[in-house]
Amino acid sequence: MHRFYRPFWRRNVPVDMVESTVDLATLKQYRAVVAPTLIMVKPGVAQTLTQYVREGGTLITGYMSGIHNEFDLVVEGGYPGPLRELCGVWVEEIDAIAPDAHIDVTIGGRTVHGSIVASVIEPEGAQTIATYGGDFYAGTPAATVHTVGEGRVVFIGTALDAEGMSAVIDPVIDACGAETVDSPEGVEVMRRTADDGTVFTTVINTAGRPVHWRHALGGEDLDLAPFETRIM
Incomplete structure (x- = not known):
């Protein structure tokens, strides 16, 4: 969760914590919603998030999301389960990365690093914004963006380092028109x-x-x- 939060903290963008099951009216108070590693997707959550995005909201989610249902059972039909259509991706498999290893990721002409896991992503309508630079999935998407209605969904397939997360999330912060403050590090x-x-x-x-x-x-x-x- 800290990896997803840090780009907002670094630019002094206020963030609230809410339950995953909040209603649409609550979500619509926010320009962007971040659902990091939303492993368990309870009934109604996918539908609420979909409507939020259709009406102009931005959703950021990623690896290990949509894997379990409300009974903590693995969903059938591929990942990210009930979020698959919304994210516009099919995660064919999830490759575990050793604790002392990383995978190169290319985004915006620069190389950053991913760790922990690497989602092997097959786009189903989403556009690629970052690609893996190694292993058997080299050249495949590491992060995507999917336009749904008036909004969009950003899917991050691996645990990017600080530079990588900023490269993906900073444009979202700017596009949302969030007020930022440039302060010294720390x-x-x-x-x-x-x-x-x-x-x-x-x-x-x-x-x-x-x-x-x-x-x-x-x-x-x-x-x-x-x-x-x-x-x-």
Whole structure:
């Protein structure tokens, strides 16, 4: 889950945690929904996600999703099970990658790395945005995007490293029009609005070292001690 979350955290995009079984009205509050490793797909979830995407939402999901039903039994008919039509891919098989190994992945002209598992993907309407660079599935899709109605689904077939996840998810953040804040590495920025409309900005230095932030939020330089928190 952290691999999927980090690109949002790095760009200071707020993220909520919700149940996989929430209704369509709840999902429609969000420009993008991330369902990382959604192994168990309960009844109604696929239908709700499909309608969310059709109406303009963006779904990000990936490897090991749609494998079990609500009884924790393996689904029949291929992976990602009930999400297959929505994702526009058929995962023919899942190759396990040794803990100390990785697979090269090419995206946007650069090479990044995948680990843990590699989904051998057969597109069924989805477009390829990244490909594997090795093993018997070299040249096949490692990540795809599928347009459904007014929205789209991004499927990530392997546990990409930080650079790879950013390469896939950053364009989604930009396309959704999410407000981002460029802060130094390790500095987290959060904004919360009170009932009376007052906006509180919290700056946290999660790094174990002092950080000097030039031209910070108010245009002035900001010096933060290790693990310091400021509310502005």
